[in-house]
Amino acid sequence: MLSDPKLLVGLGTSDDAAVYLVGPDVAIIQTVDFFTPVVDDPFLFGQIAAANALSDIYAMGGKPLLALNIVCFPSCLDTGILRQILQGGADKVKEAGALLAGGHSIDDNEPKYGLAVTGTAKPDEVWANAAAQVGDVLILTKPIGTGVFLTANKVDLAPGEEFALVCDYMAQLNAAAASAAREVGISACTDITGFGLLGHAYEVASGSAARLEIYLDAVPLFPGAIDLARQGLVPAGTYRNRDNLVGKIVLPSSIPAYQSDLLFDPQTSGGLLLSVPAAKSTALMATLQQRGITASAIGEVVAANVGEPLLEVL
Ligand code: CO
Ligand code: CO
Numbered sequence: 001m002l003s004d005p006k007l008l009v010g011l012g013t014s015d016d017a018a019v020y021l022v023g024p025d026v027a028i029i030q031t032v033d034f035f036t037p038v039v040d041d042p043f044l045f046g047q048i049a050a051a052n053a054l055s056d057i058y059a060m061g062g063k064p065l066l067a068l069n070i071v072c073f074p075s076c077l078d079t080g081i082l083r084q085i086l087q088g089g090a091d092k093v094k095e096a097g098a099l100l101a102g103g104h105s106i107d108d109n110e111p112k113y114g115l116a117v118t119g120t121a122k123p124d125e126v127w128a129n130a131a132a133q134v135g136d137v138l139i140l141t142k143p144i145g146t147g148v149f150l151t152a153n154k155v156d157l158a159p160g161e162e163f164a165l166v167c168d169y170m171a172q173l174n175a176a177a178a179s180a181a182r183e184v185g186i187s188a189c190t191d192i193t194g195f196g197l198l199g200h201a202y203e204v205a206s207g208s209a210a211r212l213e214i215y216l217d218a219v220p221l222f223p224g225a226i227d228l229a230r231q232g233l234v235p236a237g238t239y240r241n242r243d244n245l246v247g248k249i250v251l252p253s254s255i256p257a258y259q260s261d262l263l264f265d266p267q268t269s270g271g272l273l274l275s276v277p278a279a280k281s282t283a284l285m286a287t288l289q290q291r292g293i294t295a296s297a298i299g300e301v302v303a304a305n306v307g308e309p310l311l312e313v314l
Helices: 040-059 079-095 146-154 162-172 175-184 196-208 225-230 238-245 257-264 280-291
Strands: 008-009 018-023 028-033 063-072 101-107 113-119 136-140 188-191 211-216 272-277 296-304 309-312
Touching: 008 175, 018 101, 028 040, 040 063, 040 079, 040 113, 040 136, 040 162, 040 175, 040 188, 079 113, 079 257, 101 162, 136 146, 146 162, 146 225, 175 211, 175 272, 175 280, 188 196, 196 211, 196 238, 196 296, 225 257, 238 257, 257 296, 272 280, 280 296
Parallel strands: 063 101, 211 309
Antiparallel strands: 008 018, 018 028, 028 113, 063 113, 136 272, 136 296, 188 272, 211 296
16 A cells, blocks of 8 residues: 555655645645643643644645544533634634534543644645755744643643743644745755654654754744753653664764753644755745744755764754
8 A cells, every 4th residue: 555656655754644646736635633632721722733733734735625623522521621622623724724524522531632634735746854955954933842841831830921932832823834935945844743853853864865964052942941841841752752863863962961852852733844945045034034933044954974873963
């Protein structure tokens, strides 16, 4: 099945979504994501879960068309909470210009919510994560640090004002960033989610058979994230992400653990990582800025050398 020529993107390159060639001019992009509540406000949780699920369509260069709710909810809880979660999700699907066309719910001990999303793109306009080119500049469209904030929030240690900003970003669609990237033209794209900045950057590097250099000082962090990491408010996923990359990446020898933790911090509804030809990078930064996106150039794509790790933080 994986070698079916209609499956333009499948499991092979750890990409964001599956891409299926329906006809010469149309590909469909299919993705699904759902998780347990990350914030106390049910409407906001619905918004974040939906923005996160929709993101994989944007990361593939597609336009979301249709979404289905995936709901797990305890029968003993107030259904008014569920209604607000669904309203939050519907709000983001509407903002994305897609249609919410049903879904499925089951009784479960812990609430969970997300979407299965179908999108579309012209086959030659699909953005793979495995198509970064030597000489490209890497641009990140949201700051890093949602994992430490969500961990801190579970024990009421997330500073209020800073956490509100993080929530705004998590609820923000990657639509505007993707449309700026479409306008200017890019080589490759992925979104930064559970594997953290370095986990997803490594997938781009290995899929593209190129080496990615990330400049530590250029990586944008949410205000307060470094303090939370220093306090050890680090989610378990950080350690899994770090373990997955042992021997595959090079970190500066002087980097303190709390600082490198943030590079592995699992992101919820993170930004896009865009790989853009250097000649277009200034134009892309300007276009992103015009759309209100606070983007940062965080590194570049260079030629891989045999025997050297494909990812280095400088
Ligand atoms: Co993704
Ligand atoms: Co996903």
